[in-house]
Amino acid sequence: MSKELCSVCGSREAVYFRRASGEKLCARCLERSIIKNLRRGLSRVKDLLKPKSILLYIIPPFRVIEGITILYLLDAIEKSFGSVFYALAPNTLTNVKLSPRNVYGILYYKYHSEGPCVEAKEIIDSIIAIITTHIRRLEPKPKLAITPLTLNDFAEYVLSRTIKGELPEDLGLIRVNGTILINPLINTLREDILVLAYHKGIFRYVRDFCVNYCEDYKVITELIAELCKEHHEVVYRLPRTLELIRSYVRKGAQHPSFLRLP
Numbered sequence: 402m403s404k405e406l407c408s409v410c411g412s413r414e415a416v417y418f419r420r421a422s423g424e425k426l427c428a429r430c431l432e433r434s435i436i437k438n439l440r441r442g443l444s445r446v447k448d449l450l451k452p453k454s455i456l457l458y459i460i461p462p463f464r465v466i467e468g469i470t471i472l473y474l475l476d477a478i479e480k481s482f483g484s485v486f487y488a489l490a491p492n493t494l495t496n497v498k499l500s501p502r503n504v505y506g507i508l509y510y511k512y513h514s515e516g517p518c519v520e521a522k523e524i525i526d527s528i529i530a531i532i533t534t535h536i537r538r539l540e541p542k543p544k545l546a547i548t549p550l551t552l553n554d555f556a557e558y559v560l561s562r563t564i565k566g567e568l569p570e571d572l573g574l575i576r577v578n579g580t581i582l583i584n585p586l587i588n589t590l591r592e593d594i595l596v597l598a599y600h601k602g603i604f605r606y607v608r609d610f611c612v613n614y615c616e617d618y619k620v621i622t623e624l625i626a627e628l629c630k631e632h633h634e635v636v637y638r639l640p641r642t643l644e645l646i647r648s649y650v651r652k653g654a655q656h657p658s659f660l661r662l663p
């Protein structure tokens with residue numbers, strides 16, 4: 402049986418069919434494509450990526466595989482920024498070789514889980530809490546913190562908020578006590594990262610350090626995974642759709658009739 406070639410480079414064997422674009426990618430072209438998205442996401446804060454500026458990268462406790470994979474990619478591109486690069490990792494990973502070349506220091510945070518049930522909003526809240534605690538240990542204080550959250554996290558967050566009748570917030574850029582928290586891969590599917598993790602061997606050596614999800618959260622995760630497979634265009638449009646809804650809500654709130662009681 403003949404091997405399928407990568408539709409981007411046309412020379413290496415394709416290892417991944419990316420449904421959203423119809424591309425068949427080799428591991429190297431998949432990595433390049435994710436790095437391109439990472440750079441594009443970071444371009445929103447390019448003024449903060451100056452030489453010697455302090456950069457904080459967080460591996461959330463429930464996104465360990467994605468976290469280490471993106472750390473690997475950040476490590477590869479970070480030297481072009483010339484910043485001082487710290488990584489924050491859960492203490493469950495103290496025995497895992499993270500081995501980034503340019504990381505100035507790895508700080509471990511203690512993770513106390515109340516239970517295994519964690520939804521996207523809780524992950525974001527725990528990231529904010531961990532950053533708030535640990536930026537105090539760094540002098541000067543980092544102006545920028547980066548997370549490995551993906552479009553799936555964003556979609557799961559939107560779905561769980563909408564079920565509860567709440568308007569989800571913008572996750573692209575969050576401010577935490579003067580530090581900007583950016584999710585540069587908020588437009589990239591988690592599947593892309595996991596396939597790359599598998600081909601880099603990261604998936605195999607860190608999977609035992611990952612925490613399981615509870616059943617309720619699994620339902621939302623699986624719903625989004627199914628939606629990504631069958632209607633990926635809906636998931637890709639979510640950030641823009643939500644931004645439009647927010648702008649209409651803001652407009653409505655300014656309109657006097659919005660405040661009038663029936």
Ligand SMILES: [Zn+2]
Nearest residue numbers: 407410427430
């Ligand atoms: Zn290729």
